[in-house]
Amino acid sequence: MFAVIRYSVPEARAEEFALSARLILDVLAAQAGYRSGHIGRSVDEPNLWAVVTxxxxxGFYRRALSAARMQMYPTMSLMINEPSAFEILVSNP
Known part of the structure; x- marks a missing residue:
């Protein structure tokens, strides 16, 4: 499965957010069941960021979120409230 957590980040907080997102990704990467992760920023809307894992x-994802809770706390006000977990139905490696 993959997860997409989107954030609306004001330009004034972009640098701070990038550092926080990297710490979040590091914590998630240390959890069981983690395969890969990315931090991205929209090329069309620079205030829109995503952490994709x-x-x-x-189950692994949900447990990892609990483990990363403290790292995620400073960025929670920037999160876009929407479902984040997706089942993979088709892959084309």
């Missing part, structure tokens, strides 16, 4: 399953 891939997991062995939804």
């Amino acid at each position: 891939e997991w062995d399953g939804a």
Whole structure:
């Protein structure tokens, strides 16, 4: 499964957010079931950022979120409230 957590980040906080997002990704990467992760910024809307990760399953992802809770806390006000976990139905490596 993969997860997409989107953030609306004011330009004045972009540098601070990038550092926080890297710390979040580092914590997630240390968790069981983690496969890969990316931090991205929209090329069309520079205030829109995403942390995208891939997991062995939804349970791993949910447990990892609990482990990363303290790292995620400073960025929670920037999160876009929407579902983040997606089941992979088709892959084309």
